[in-house]
Amino acid sequence: MSDVQRFDILVVGGGMTGAAAALGLCQQGWRVGLVEAATLEETLRPLEPAATVDDFEPRVSALSLASQALLHALGVWSDVTAERHCPYADMTVWDADGTGRIHFEAPAMGVSSLGTIVENRILVRALMAAVSDAALDLFAGVSVSDWTEEAAGSHCIQLEDGRRLEADLVVAADGPQSRVRQWAGLPTREWDYDQQGIVCTVETVQPHQATAWQRFSPTGPLAFLPLANEAGSRHFCSIVWSQDTAEARRLMALDDAAFTAELEAAIERQLGAVKAVSRRFAFPLRQRHAKDYVKPGLALIGDAAHTIHPLAGQGVNLGYGDVRVLLEEMARLRDSGLPAGEPSTLARYQRRRKGENLAMMAAMEGFKQLFARDELPLRWIRNAGMRWLDGQGGIKNRLAAQAMGIEAV
Ligand SMILES: Cc1cc2nc3c(=O)[nH]c(=O)nc-3n(C[C@H](O)[C@H](O)[C@H](O)COP(=O)(O)OP(=O)(O)OC[C@H]3O[C@@H](n4cnc5c(N)ncnc54)[C@H](O)[C@@H]3O)c2cc1C
Numbered sequence: 001m002s003d004v005q006r007f008d009i010l011v012v013g014g015g016m017t018g019a020a021a022a023l024g025l026c027q028q029g030w031r032v033g034l035v036e037a038a039t040l041e042e043t044l045r046p047l048e049p050a051a052t053v054d055d056f057e058p059r060v061s062a063l064s065l066a067s068q069a070l071l072h073a074l075g076v077w078s079d080v081t082a083e084r085h086c087p088y089a090d091m092t093v094w095d096a097d098g099t100g101r102i103h104f105e106a107p108a109m110g111v112s113s114l115g116t117i118v119e120n121r122i123l124v125r126a127l128m129a130a131v132s133d134a135a136l137d138l139f140a141g142v143s144v145s146d147w148t149e150e151a152a153g154s155h156c157i158q159l160e161d162g163r164r165l166e167a168d169l170v171v172a173a174d175g176p177q178s179r180v181r182q183w184a185g186l187p188t189r190e191w192d193y194d195q196q197g198i199v200c201t202v203e204t205v206q207p208h209q210a211t212a213w214q215r216f217s218p219t220g221p222l223a224f225l226p227l228a229n230e231a232g233s234r235h236f237c238s239i240v241w242s243q244d245t246a247e248a249r250r251l252m253a254l255d256d257a258a259f260t261a262e263l264e265a266a267i268e269r270q271l272g273a274v275k276a277v278s279r280r281f282a283f284p285l286r287q288r289h290a291k292d293y294v295k296p297g298l299a300l301i302g303d304a305a306h307t308i309h310p311l312a313g314q315g316v317n318l319g320y321g322d323v324r325v326l327l328e329e330m331a332r333l334r335d336s337g338l339p340a341g342e343p344s345t346l347a348r349y350q351r352r353r354k355g356e357n358l359a360m361m362a363a364m365e366g367f368k369q370l371f372a373r374d375e376l377p378l379r380w381i382r383n384a385g386m387r388w389l390d391g392q393g394g395i396k397n398r399l400a401a402q403a404m405g406i407e408a409v
Contacts (some may be wrong), residue, residue, distance in 0.1 A: 003164065006338040007033040007137070007389050009330075010157055010167040012144050012180050014038070016120060017302030017319035018063065018173025020126035023074050024134040025171075025325040028334050033165055034131060035157065039141035043128045047121075049230045050084060053201040053278040056227060057119040060238040062088075062212065062313035064115050067320040072121075080118060080124040084228040087113035088210045096217035096266075098242040109397045114212070117225045117238065120316075129219055147183040154341075155297050165172050169341035171326070173319075176288060178304035184295060190288040194203070194247035195220055197310050200280040202263065205272030207235045214311075219244045221311045222266050229272070237271070239263070240279050242285060252282050285309055289361060293322075293353060294346040298400065301326060309364045318357050325352045 011022040014036030022034040036043075050056050063071075071077040089106040091114055106114050131138055139159060146158035151167065157165045172180035181188070208226035215222050222241035227236040241263070243251060250260060260274045288307045293300045302319030326349050333345045 004156070005033070005137070005163070005165050007031050007165065007167040009033075009169045009171060010035065010165055011171045011173055011218060012157065013172065013174035013178075013302075013304070014043075014124070014128060014131065014140070015173060015175060015302070016127070016316050017323055018125050019124060019131050020070065020074060020320065021078075021171055021173060021301055021323045021326060022136060023127060023131055023134055026131075026134045026325065027074070028327070028331050030330070030334065030340060032136040032158075033139065033167065034136060035134055035139040035142065035144050035159065035165075037130075037141070037143045039248060040138070043121075043140070044125060044132075045170045047083065047125075050228070050236070051230070051234075053236065053276045054202050056084075056171045056201040056236060056238065056278070057121045057282055057301065058201055058238065058278060059120045059122065060117050060225060060227070061120055061316045062117055062225060063123075064314075064317045064320075065111065065113075066324070067317050068116060070320050070324050074127075074130070076126045076130050079129065083122045083126070084119065084230060086117045086210065086226045086228045087124070088115060088117060088212050088226050089113050090211040091210065091214070092211055092270075093216070094213055096268075104397075110403055113210075115313075117212075117227060119238075120235070122294065132377050135257060138166075144304070147180055149184075149297070167341075168297060168339045169346075170262060172298065172300045172304045173302050174304055176286075176303040176307045178300065181290060184298050186290050186292055186295065186298075186300065188288050188290050190286055193242075193285040193309060194285065195242050195285045195309075196245055196252075196282045197285050198239070198243065198248055198251060198280055198282050200239055201278040202237050202260075202274050203239075203276040204235050204237060204241055204274055208237050208271060212259075212313075213237075213267065214296070215267060219247050219265070222263075223311075223313065224267055224271065225313070235271070235305045241266070242309065242311060242314070244285075246283055252280060253405070285362060287365070289358065293309050293350045296343060297341040299346055299349060305353075306361065308361050311364060313359055314364070318360060321356060322349075322353050325349055 008030040009025050010033045011018050012035050026032040091104040094101040126299045143160045144157050145160040148156045150156050213224040223240045224237040256277050264274050290305045293305045301322040329345045329349045
């Protein structure tokens with residue numbers, strides 16, 4: 001049909017992973033289209049300086065060094081760091097039910113920071129600004145409303161405004177509820193944690209010391225993630241408080257004063273009093289993993305392929321791992337002169353990513369189970385184990401380096 005636009009690759013979803021993938025694929029010389037439901041105006045809206053808790057976006061990402069290296073290679077890391085961001089050099093993890101405590105320090109691992117906390121909208125804004133300057137076709141402010149498989153692995157995407165796009169390869173980066181994954185009939189294994197993640201921004205009396213704080217309790221972990229300080233002597237953190245659903249509902253129903261009092265107690269006043277709290281949001285937590293990430297002419301990346309518990313802040317880092325490997329495989333394919341969507345390329349992408357993602361998901365699940373139990377012998381082992389590990393500099397730092405993507409840099 002004459003009104004169909006043709007591409008080598010169509011990326012559906014211009015969030016943190018989709019925008020990065022589209023940019024990298026375009027830089028390799030593929031003819032790329034990117035479809036994103038949000039308008040460009042909305043995404044590129046300038047940020048106001050953050051003077052109060054309500055000026056920050058409640059959803060943030062703890063970007064590992066490997067994710068930062070990818071963004072650097074794409075040419076957007078300097079744009080991210082030109083905005084609000086907070087590198088953290090320390091991480092402290094402890095057990096609410098005992099004396100176990102682990103402390104990770106960047107210098108001991110030979111790096112200047114363990115990661116950087118960035119508000120999600122700052123990351124997407126930097127990526128989409130680069131996308132809008134790149135030689136690719138951006139379809140912003142419009143959703144994909146249907147997907148059909150044409151002959152010989154080619155795919156047709158229908159936009160809600162009636163336009164039709166065709167490509168040899170569709171990269172689905174349309175998030176955890178991925179419609180493309182569902183249309184393609186790619187099944188998932190999933191289970192509900194029966195927990196919700198409460199996220200908001202808080203102001204504390206004491207500075208966060210560029211440290212990520214995480215306390216585990218039997219009903220779930222609480223993280224205080226350090227935020228950039230643009231307001232002189234004021235101190236802000238983003239919190240992710242994962243709790244069993246009934247407990248999360250109770251916390252969400254509290255007024256600010258009562259919520260703040262419980263939050264201060266839960267973090268054991270590590271940063272003194274909590275002076276202010278922003279509007280709170282609660283997300284149901286669900287582990288989800290696609291049984292296959294690929295089929296002819298289609299690849300899933302990011303949350304479209306997997307979602308994990310936010311307890312170690314690894315969600316987007318796994319997604320950036322997918323983007324890095326997909327870009328490596330597509331660069332090899334480009335050199336070979338074969339069309340996008342080549343089955344052996346997609347198979348290699350899936351093989352390289354599935355094992356790593358599954359290992360991280362299993363580790364998160366193990367962690368969650370370990371801290372959910374409050375039988376005395378288990379509590380003792382857990383606390384003794386944490387104290388032991390904290391004293392084993394070499395082993396501790398190697399484990400942390402792996403989890404934080406430091407070895408991959
Ligand atoms: C409570 C909570 C806390 C978290 N904390 C962290 C953390 O600290 N660190 C971390 O790394 N991760 C964290 N995560 C996970 C992280 O938010 C996700 O891993 C990340 O957002 C995935 O990015 P993505 O680009 O794959 O998907 P998304 O961010 O979901 O982006 C999908 C994009 O696709 C677009 N889209 C969807 N459908 C269509 C369509 N039909 N047509 C066109 N466009 C479409 C959407 O508009 C969106 O822009 C957390 C998650 C939760 C729930």
